[in-house]
Amino acid sequence: MPIVTSKYRLRVNPIACDAFGYCAELVPEIIDRDEWGYPILAEGPVPPRLFELAKRAVRECPRRALFLEKVPVPSP
Amino acid sequence: MTATEPQVAVPRRASASRVLAAWHQTGRADIESHLATHGPLPVPRRGDAGWGERLVRDVEDAGLTGRGGAGFPTARKLQAFRGSHKHAVLAVNAMEGEPASQKDRALLSGVPHLVLDGAELVATAIGAHEIVVCVADDRADSAEGVHGALGERAGAGLSRFPARLERPPGRYVTGEESALVAWLAGGPAHPQFRTDKGTALTIKRRPVLVHSAETLAHVALIARHGPAWFRTVGYPDAPGTCLVTVSGPVANPGVCEVELGTPVASILERAGISAPISAVLVGGYGGTWLRSGLLDTPYAPGPLAAVGSAVGAGVIAAIATSSCGVAETARVATYMANESAGQCGPCVFGLHAVAQDLVQLARGDGDSHLLQRLTHRLGGVEGRGACGHPDGVVRLVRSALEVFAGDVTDHAHGRPCAGWNRRPILPVSPSAAVAVGRWH
Amino acid sequence: MTAVTSSQWLWYTTRATGIVALILLTGSVVLGILTSVRLGTRRWPRFTFQDLHRRVSLLAMVFVGLHVVTTVSDAFAPIGWLSVVVPFTSPYRRFWLGLGTISVDVLLAVTISSLLRQRINPRTWRALHWLAYASWPLAVVHGLGTGTDPHLGWVMIIVVGCVVAVLGALGWRLTAGWPAHAGTRVVAATTSIVAVVALAAWTATGPLRPGWAARAGTPATLLGASHSSVAAPRAPGTSAPSSPGSSSSTSGLPASTSRLPAPPYRASLVGTVTQRSLSGGSARLEIKAQTSGTLVATVDIVMIGTPAASGGLSLQQSQATFGPPGAPTQYKGQIVGLDGSRILLSLADLAGVRLDLRVDITTSRSQVSGELVSISGASGEGNVSDRN
Numbered sequence: 059m060p061i062v063t064s065k066y067r068l069r070v071n072p073i074a075c076d077a078f079g080y081c082a083e084l085v086p087e088i089i090d091r092d093e094w095g096y097p098i099l100a101e102g103p104v105p106p107r108l109f110e111l112a113k114r115a116v117r118e119c120p121r122r123a124l125f126l127e128k129v130p131v132p133s134p
Numbered sequence: 135m136t137a138t139e140p141q142v143a144v145p146r147r148a149s150a151s152r153v154l155a156a157w158h159q160t161g162r163a164d165i166e167s168h169l170a171t172h173g174p175l176p177v178p179r180r181g182d183a184g185w186g187e188r189l190v191r192d193v194e195d196a197g198l199t200g201r202g203g204a205g206f207p208t209a210r211k212l213q214a215f216r217g218s219h220k221h222a223v224l225a226v227n228a229m230e231g232e233p234a235s236q237k238d239r240a241l242l243s244g245v246p247h248l249v250l251d252g253a254e255l256v257a258t259a260i261g262a263h264e265i266v267v268c269v270a271d272d273r274a275d276s277a278e279g280v281h282g283a284l285g286e287r288a289g290a291g292l293s294r295f296p297a298r299l300e301r302p303p304g305r306y307v308t309g310e311e312s313a314l315v316a317w318l319a320g321g322p323a324h325p326q327f328r329t330d331k332g333t334a335l336t337i338k339r340r341p342v343l344v345h346s347a348e349t350l351a352h353v354a355l356i357a358r359h360g361p362a363w364f365r366t367v368g369y370p371d372a373p374g375t376c377l378v379t380v381s382g383p384v385a386n387p388g389v390c391e392v393e394l395g396t397p398v399a400s401i402l403e404r405a406g407i408s409a410p411i412s413a414v415l416v417g418g419y420g421g422t423w424l425r426s427g428l429l430d431t432p433y434a435p436g437p438l439a440a441v442g443s444a445v446g447a448g449v450i451a452a453i454a455t456s457s458c459g460v461a462e463t464a465r466v467a468t469y470m471a472n473e474s475a476g477q478c479g480p481c482v483f484g485l486h487a488v489a490q491d492l493v494q495l496a497r498g499d500g501d502s503h504l505l506q507r508l509t510h511r512l513g514g515v516e517g518r519g520a521c522g523h524p525d526g527v528v529r530l531v532r533s534a535l536e537v538f539a540g541d542v543t544d545h546a547h548g549r550p551c552a553g554w555n556r557r558p559i560l561p562v563s564p565s566a567a568v569a570v571g572r573w574h
Numbered sequence: 575m576t577a578v579t580s581s582q583w584l585w586y587t588t589r590a591t592g593i594v595a596l597i598l599l600t601g602s603v604v605l606g607i608l609t610s611v612r613l614g615t616r617r618w619p620r621f622t623f624q625d626l627h628r629r630v631s632l633l634a635m636v637f638v639g640l641h642v643v644t645t646v647s648d649a650f651a652p653i654g655w656l657s658v659v660v661p662f663t664s665p666y667r668r669f670w671l672g673l674g675t676i677s678v679d680v681l682l683a684v685t686i687s688s689l690l691r692q693r694i695n696p697r698t699w700r701a702l703h704w705l706a707y708a709s710w711p712l713a714v715v716h717g718l719g720t721g722t723d724p725h726l727g728w729v730m731i732i733v734v735g736c737v738v739a740v741l742g743a744l745g746w747r748l749t750a751g752w753p754a755h756a757g758t759r760v761v762a763a764t765t766s767i768v769a770v771v772a773l774a775a776w777t778a779t780g781p782l783r784p785g786w787a788a789r790a791g792t793p794a795t796l797l798g799a800s801h802s803s804v805a806a807p808r809a810p811g812t813s814a815p816s817s818p819g820s821s822s823s824t825s826g827l828p829a830s831t832s833r834l835p836a837p838p839y840r841a842s843l844v845g846t847v848t849q850r851s852l853s854g855g856s857a858r859l860e861i862k863a864q865t866s867g868t869l870v871a872t873v874d875i876v877m878i879g880t881p882a883a884s885g886g887l888s889l890q891q892s893q894a895t896f897g898p899p900g901a902p903t904q905y906k907g908q909i910v911g912l913d914g915s916r917i918l919l920s921l922a923d924l925a926g927v928r929l930d931l932r933v934d935i936t937t938s939r940s941q942v943s944g945e946l947v948s949i950s951g952a953s954g955e956g957n958v959s960d961r962n
Contacts, residue, residue, distance in 0.1 A: 072478035073327045073520045074696075078612065080621035092514050096479040118621055120609070122696055127329065 065103035066126040068112055072096075074123035081115040081124050089115070103129045150367065150375040150391045153351045157244035163279060165286045168247035175251045176357050177294065178258060186216060186259035193353060196361035197373045202227060202346030203418065203447045205435055208353070211343070215260045221340045222262040225318065226253050228280075228347040229270050229302065229309030232418040233469075233561040234449045237377040240389035241347050242269065242276035246283035250297070252350025255357050257295050260343060265297040268314055270304030277301060306419070306473035307523055311335060311344045313475070318342070324475045325521035348377055348448075369395030369434040376445070378433070382452030382559060383409035392433065399429040401450060409454040413537050415560065417446025419466050420526020422533035423459065442533065451560055458553035460541050462560050463534040464492035469562040470527045481524040484515035488531060495542065498550035505546055509535075584648040589723060591641035593732060596717055598634035599681075600736035603710050605630055607743040611750045628688075635685050638678060650833075652793065667791040670719025677712035680705050710740065711769065718773075719790055724781045737770060834871060834898050839948040841865035843873065843935060847942050856890065857881050861935065865946055872902045873933065873946060875917060877909065894919045896931060905929050915944070 068081075068088065077095035085108055088100040104112045104126070116124045151158045156171035178185035194209030215222070226249065230238035241249055253265045267284075269276045280299050287293045300318065302308050308323040315335040317323035326335075334341040352374060356364050365373040372394040378401060381387045385406030392401055398414060414424045422443045424431065431437050438444055453462055471485035491508040494500040508531075516528045535542055541551050605627035614620030642658050645651070653671065657664035659679060662672035687694060687702045714733065723729040744766055748759045780786060845863025852858050861875040878891040889912055896919070897904030904923050910930075911918030919931040935944030 069329070071327045071329075071520070072480065072518060073324075075479065077479055078620060079614070080619075080624065083614070083619040083621050092480065092484075094479055094483040096483075096518070098514070098518075117692070118624060120624065122692070125329075 065129040066109070066112075067101075067103050067129045068099050068115075069125055069127050070097055070099060071123045071125070074121045076121050076123070078120050080118045080120070084115040084118065085111045088112070097124075150393045152355055152375050152391065153248060153348065153377065154240070154245060154391045156248065157240075163244055163246060163283070165247055165283070165290060165292075168245070172248065172251075172355070172358060175254065175292075175354070177254075186261075189255060189259045189353075189357060190216065192356055192361050194361075196356045196364035197371070198349065198352050198356065198364070199372070199435070200346060201348035201352065201376055201448070203445075205445060208345075208349055211345075212256065212259060215334070215341070215343045221264075222260060223264045223266060223318075223337060223340055223342045224253055224257045224260070224262040225314060225342055225344045226265065226267040226347055226350060227309060227311070227314060227344050228276055229268055229304070229314065230273065230276070230447075231270070231304070231306045231309040232447045232449055233306075234379060234381060234415070234451045235418060235447045236379045237389050237448050238269075238347050239273060239276050240377065241351060243279035245351065246279045247287070248351045248354050249347045250280075250283055250287065251354035251357075252352070253297070253345075254294055255353055256343070256345060256350060262343065263295065265295050266318060267297065267299050268302055268318075269299060270308070271301040272304035306470065307475050307521065310521055310523075312521070314344060315342050324477055325523070327520040367393045369393075369432060369436070371436055372434040376448060378448040378450050380405045380450045380452075382414070383407065383411060383454040384452065394434045395432045395437075397430050398424065398433050398450065401433060402429070402452060407452075409456070411452045412455040412457065413453060413459055415449060415451040415453070415462075415530075416443045418449045418526070419470055419560075420522070420530060421446045421449065422529055423463075423537040425537045453559045456553050457556060457559050458496065458541065458551050459534060459538040460492070460545050460550075461496040461554040461556075462558065463531060463538075464489070464496040465558050465562045466560055467492045467527055467531060470523070470530075472563065474523060475521075478519040478524075480515050480518035484511060484518070485524055485527055487511055488515065488527065492531065495545050496550065496554050498545050498548045498554075500546055500548075505535075505542070584644045585650065588641055588644040588648060589721065591637045591644060592717060592721060593723075593729065595634055595637035595641050596713055596736060597732065598630055598637055599710055599713055600739055602627060602631040602634050603706070604739050604743045606706070607740075607747045611747055631685070631688075635681065638681060642678065665791075665793055667720050670716055670790055673712045674716035674720060677709045677716060680709040680712070684709070711773075715773065718777050718781045721781075722787070724777065737773070741766065741770060833900075834904070835869065837929070837948045839865075839869050839871075839931070839946060841867045841869040841871075841946050843933065843942070843944045843946050845873075845942050846940050847937055848940065852878070855880060857887065859887055861942055863933075863935070863942055863944075863946075869946075871896060871898050873919075873931070874902065875909065875919070875933070877912075894921060896921055896929065918949075 068085075070081075075096060077091075077097075079091060079095055079097075081097055082089045082091045087108060088104065090098045090100075092098055112126065116126055156168050157163065159171055160167040190209050190212045193212060194207070198208045200206045200208055200211070228238040228242055228249075230236070250265075250267075253267070256262075257265055267280050269280060277299060284293070284297055284299065287297075302314060302317045302323050305323065307313055307325055308317065310325045312326035312328065312335055313323045315337060316326055319337040335344070336342060352364075368374045375391050375393050377389055377391055379389050380401060384402060385408050387405060390401075390405070398416070402411065402414070411426055411429070413426060414429065416422060416424050416438065424441065424443055428441050431441055431443070433445070433450075435445055453459060467485070467489040471489040474481045474485055476482050488508065488511050491500070491504055491511065495504060495508070512528045512531060515524045517525060519525070544551060545554075605623055609620070609624045609627055612620055613623055645653055646655055646658060651666040653664045653666050657671065657675060659675065659682075661675040661679070662668050664671045664675075683702050684706045687699050691699055714737065717733065718724050721729075724733070745763070748763050752759065780789075843863040843865055845861060847859065847861045849857060849859045856878055857880070859877045861873075863873050865871045865873070872895075874895045876893045877887055877889055879887040879889045882888050889909060892909035893906070894908055895903040895906050905921035906923075907919055907921030907929075909917055910920040915935055915937075917933045917935070919933065921929045921931065923929070930949045932947045932949050933944060934947075935942045
């Protein structure tokens, strides 16, 4: 089992997003939808156990609006 | 277009006279007056390779921050753009999307040559090969001023760069950097999504640096007089002067130049307060309300931030106690919702819903859950657009709920104050104005 | 008892995979539309429809691929690899096959761009994917125009079902989110309805009418062997729906390298004759001969009888077969006339199509040579086959 060394967080391009909602269906633990169907992403890095699902959600997005981004490591 | 359009009054007796000096002293915008007031433009000599770096260092030492609204340190922006950028473009942002601001209009019709001087200096320093001055398509005065000045410079053999005037559509968000560049690149003037705000904007792979007109005017003065001179007035960490647009119940509304750090109350007093003021909208329509008790706050980034406000686009729009802050905010929110570029769901739907809630509140029509719903929605809209537009509205509305708290409670209980149906003070489009109530 | 050759399997597979591909393509289109109307339930979240759409589309492409490969490999109809991607280059039903080619081109573009979706410009992907809407009607018309089975009830039911499914899904798509883009939607709806009506009218007057194979551009050499009644030329697999007795195309000519050309026949014969005695004093005489020249066929005549004093045979039983090398027993029958060196044969194939032959042979030891001529009943006399 590879060790996830980098932390990633989910982000959405709000211009591309068209509220299909696949992401919220696939990873409801960290993606919710607002009253108009647009995604509300939880803050912080994606929990390791949900990482594969998060990648799938990124792949499935019909508008390619969802993406994973390396969480900037805060400088000490 | 605007319900009440302040005349571009630029009183010639002024508190500070740097950027507007030529206008104050001569009342004319032509090149002779400009050169008579400021002297020649200090252009680099041939082969002076370090000139650009010295200019950037001077700007840094002077502590100049962007006057377009973001307040970013200008030198840092210049430094990031230096290096041999072949075919870079310098865009002068004089779009003035804020309806309550007239300073770009004052600059371009009163002292266009100072702005163009600054543009040339910056273009030289960053290695740009082209200057594009952007004036909204509904601002005829500014356009004429630029056009005339460009013609004069060409005639006097002073243009060292190809410089042209462009007229992008005049909407609230079209002055946003990425929207402006998108339009210059040939598309609609929609703000762009950038994963990393640091990546350079480009037009067909040519990098574009965008600076506001006022910032460039200050650069032109720093190049002539040096950073030490720049710092002789101003506020600690906020040196120099800036342009503000004063409106509301004052005898002399209009654009004036003030030293940073002047208390807001003094700025208003100099404009001649004509009625008791309940609050002042500071920054712009994406700014915040300042209650009357805090008008002693020095007008500078630090002190304003301490009270939850910011300099923004230099708007100082007061409303009298006879006006209704809730109604004014509702109209502005409606206007801002209509000015959304329509690209992001949370902005389009969220701002519309927030505006509707506010209109109901202003009319006293709201249900018992209105405030709760409004607060929840504000939290939902914030940070979920591609640009800062929705965030500005959230900021404005939250400050209104706080500053006009008493009125808000009355309105929420169906007792709107007397002023809600009055003529709007803050300029908005007619459709936004009537959303709340008729005005006579 | 026609031998089912490997080439016949290719023929069956082409038609079968074509039908299955159409069904799967229909499924793909319908599922694609369901994703665009954002259909989703608790049990079937929206992403499942997108997933299904992708899987069904890939499966459809597998069957399209099989359909294409079996068509080209089947050497009976002259369809080469070029015709797979370049439309209107096949001598076989050029136009209708060409429509299928265009459909394949579009499907290839859509499939490849979708497999590379994450890497290409989203706008490019969307534009190509909209083209998919065009590939489906092309496939339907291709199937009706090129296909040889529209007259079959169950095939037509399938095609109608596919059209209804897509129309239904389209209807949903056009009404969901109404009245946005009202103009475009009305145009799309009207176009679809007009297209379906036109399709039905064309199908009824075209592929379902006898003689379609010829009108559709089937090369003459492939049109029917015997039984080439003007009303119903038989192309491989087509049959004449108006003739009561004719069964379906399964009894058709084998899709082999050798087929009987259309009669009349006249060819030289060369072969062998063998004779042996049977129990009870009878003798069995067998003539096996091959024609030469333009007609490539074998004829096998078996006579059983009592040897006559004059050296001939008093015929009691007979059996004869005639056919191309790939199906030597295509025609079966018996001797109906025996006169010295002249043998008259009356044969029929599995469909009951009659063929009468006159064989004149001379024998030399165990070699025979002679001539074979077909007589009457073969061309233009419209004798309808007997149903046995």
